[in-house]
Amino acid sequence: MLVITLGPGNVDLSIPATMTLSGTLALKAMGSDPGTAWMGLGVAVLVGLGTGLANFALIYLLRLPPIIATLAASLIYQSLAIWSNRGLRIKPPAGLAEFATGRTMGIPNVALVGLGLSILIWLLLERSVWGRWLLASGQNLRAARLAGVPVEAVRAATYLAVTVFAAIAGYLLASFSGGAALNMGAEYLLMSIAVVVIGGTSIAGGSSNVPGVWGASLFMFLVVSMLNSYGAGAGVRMVLTGLIIIGIVIAASTRRVQR
């Protein structure tokens, strides 16, 4: 969402690969030993920072379009994950696995973490100087620059923030599913963009909607679960998911034009 808010052309396609890489490396570093959960989180965050820096370096120094830079970089991250993983499936430490799969007051812990991060992002966007700068840059990069906004710093921070969040998600997902898998991020490539757009964040940039992302995620989850429970095959499920996303994006954009 944050990167898309930066305006047209800004997108991070390295999210799935970053998730895979951080999950893989974090679990490898922890090696199923108890008491290493925080260290693993640290590794994941470092991976996120690293991939974010690499993405932005490609975009800024080589002036590559973000869509190409992040997609190409994601191949590298994925290869790194394959190379370090070598087919091993390391289990997460017991305490961490328990946390990731457990519930507090009936709500999954992972959802609580997501909620906490969402509130943080929402606060940043609505109240902080950085959030204002981000929204301004997304509306009109040149005008923002001429108004004194440090636009490159804002872009860099945004690309970093996105990969750090992806890395944390990969870490939690790997802990949740009992080990990192090489394809674990794959489903999030389209999904991460779809929920942002369905949630009401403008593709044209400059406006974002944090509660909308939650609504859209729950909706997409509902759709996928329903199709699963009706016994639809994987192919049908994906076709329908794709159609739903297209339909909603069209509905959302025509509504905006009419207004």
Add this chain to the structure above:
Amino acid sequence: MTIAAEPAAPIVALTGAAKHFGPVRALDGVSLSISPGDCLGLVGHNGAGKSTLVNVVNGGLSPSAGSVDFPASGATTALAAGVRSVFQELSLCPNLTVAENLRISHSALRGMNWRAPARAEIRAALDEVFPGHGIDADATVDALSIAERQMVEIAIGFAPRGTEARLVILDEPTSSLDAGIAEQLLSHIKRFCAQGGAVIFISHMLGEIFEVATRILVMKDGKVVAERAAGGFTRQGLVDAMGHVATEAAAAQAARVHGEEVLHTPEGLRARKGEIVGLSGLAGHGQAEALARLYLGATSSWRSPREAGMVFVAGDRGRDGLLPLWSILRNTSISILPQIAKRGLVDRDREAAVAAEWKKRIGIRTDDVTNPILSLSGGNQQKVLFARALASSAPVVVMDDPMRGVDVGTKQDVYAMIRAEAAKGRTFLWYSTETEEVCQCDRVFVFRNSEISAELTGEAITEERILEASFEMEGA
């Protein structure tokens, strides 16, 4: 075309036309008829309803009450009646060529080889309005200067485009043109009207209105407050009718003592503390680029210091200034966020206080500063950009032709504000296409072909000297 001997039916007739946007009465019952041969000068303050009137006439807005008819042609739509508009906010597609832009509003051009007639038509139109324009019909619009774009837009407005133009509406057409080009346009308007066309001419430059208009219509708060033949007004009378006490440019300024030099660029631009430095010359000779380079060089894309060293007032609002999704409040405060933030969070009470103060000081016409910025008229948007820059404490203010589309009264207010701020020790760099504005500066650099061709100070700043320096080489 109607035969001149008969009393010609009006091209457009408005009866009691009104347009409301929610509670705002942008147009409040206007009756008006425009006949062939009329050149109607339309004047009024920012937000007086001029643009709304234009949009009602050209069919862009349908009136909330009253009617718009086209008796001369019997057509039902403005397009079929030959009503054309040229807007002050440039509306060309920057990625297309000049000829391709003509095609957008010329649906009769079809077939495989439509570009050739399009090129011929736009070339003919440009040649007719602006002889010696030097614009290539195959150039993409984003390669043209803002003045050239405006010329293309005007030429498209006058081009026959399959039918013929009967009424051309020009909204601030000369604000980005220099004097010579503007003169060509004015004489074309006179020719066009003499041949039985009609023009609605909106301008804040009263001299132009008096030069071309046969009738002058004064608007205020959505109503027509005066309508007379051009001879029936004096300059002073016109300003009074608009409802502003005229304060003609205070000619004699006391020579002020300036502080140390705060700015010196490799190109030779120099400015001292508390000085108002003007940049002049013909439009598109590198002044705007020089200012943008100066500003971008002096500030960083990576850091934003608490106290900005330099701020920028954009003239090309859509491209360089506005943040279109935001409210007036947020547009005003963007440059001062680091100053009013506590531990990275915006102090919203202080932000609101600053916006309220500037709304009052600079007279932004709105009920509520949380309204969207695009709800304001062009001139009021410009005031917001001024407020954005002046609200900061930056010692150097860079202004890139900031008075485009600002009415006479506001201009005087802003001049006074600029002088007051300069007296407090701020330095202003001010590019303007209007020589009258430049003459108020303490020091003037005249640009020609992206280089400084003359530096004038004090008594030497006169319109003649500036023109001389702008043209020198071209005359030789």
